[in-house]
Amino acid sequence: MNREKDAKTRDFLEVAKSCIKICRAHGVPLLINDRIDIALACNADGVHVGQSDIPAHEVRRLLGPNKIIGVSCKTTEQAEQAWIDGADYIGCGGVYPTNTKANNLTVGIDGLKRVCLASKLPVVAIGGINHTNAAAVMGIGIPNLKGVAVVSALFDRQCVLEEASKLHATLVEATT
Template identity: 45%
Template sequence: MRCDKKDLLLYAVTDRAWLGDKTLAWQVEESLKGGATMIQLREKHLDEDTFHEEALELQALCRRYGVPFLINDDVELAVAVNADGVHVGQHDMEAGQVREKIGPDKILGVSAQTVEQALKAQAAGADYLGVGAVFPTGTKDDADAVSYDTLRAICETVDIPVVAIGGIGAHNVQALAGSGICGIAVVSAIYGQPDIQQAARTLRAKTEEMISQ
């Protein structure tokens, strides 16, 4: 199994918005210390060389903590640095093509908003689905809303694990109980908090509790 359900419990997606005087590596390590189970490097505006260096640095960090390291969108970079996998959206490279490029042993995550998209991604070789936005979110302006019923329908339809994403935090994660997800993917709920490590720890505990119900 390329992607274990437990790896998807607390899936942290990076964002440079809250760096201040800190480095991204410092932020990511704080989230790992707090219990993040998977890291996705997401960059929209970095030049190629800096992105490559950053990917290598974060990958080394994730290996030290025994946590899978994925890159968002950039399939070529994921292959170049030998990342554990890649995550693509509906407007990025088609999942089947991504699978061909990364090979059979890497993790492939695909964003989905409908049952039809979810089934298509599964058929194309996705290992897990990121479904959302389940709540309103400030970190992704173009995110479409996905209802609780649709989230549950996707979980019931596919055989691969599903993580919810979009506007999730310690205050509302409980509302996802019973949907069938195996974890949550978050950005600001960890990296936008004053104490990243504590935020991750709290969120992980609340997510474990929600999933066990």
């Protein structure tokens, strides 16, 4: 998922087009964060929207039935609305505090559990997750919790490869 929140539209589109080429070459879907226009312009595989963005039912109308739509949810009501609106998955969090979003209300492990149990959709935990706490997140044992999304766990570190390897090892151990 591309998180270029502050990029100018033209620059963002060029980066997205470059990312699409790389992702397609490796069989990896590319989702654009918040920007339906960019997702359409680069023919991304989908988009992830927050509660203050265009509602998922409008995104579905714009992108059509074959694109992936994710919605950020903190509550059981938001999770239900995402299902009604035609989302494919939800991102629940922030589970823990994070530097990528200022003043972000955290839901904690208990909030993540509540949303997972209420959701008819696959759930990805987001917010403050890294190799030291990912096992606790995945260890809640709810079948529709399918994974974690991370940003600062990788990109605020000196070596992305090293951090990704540690996170991968933690997740493999937690899910086996």
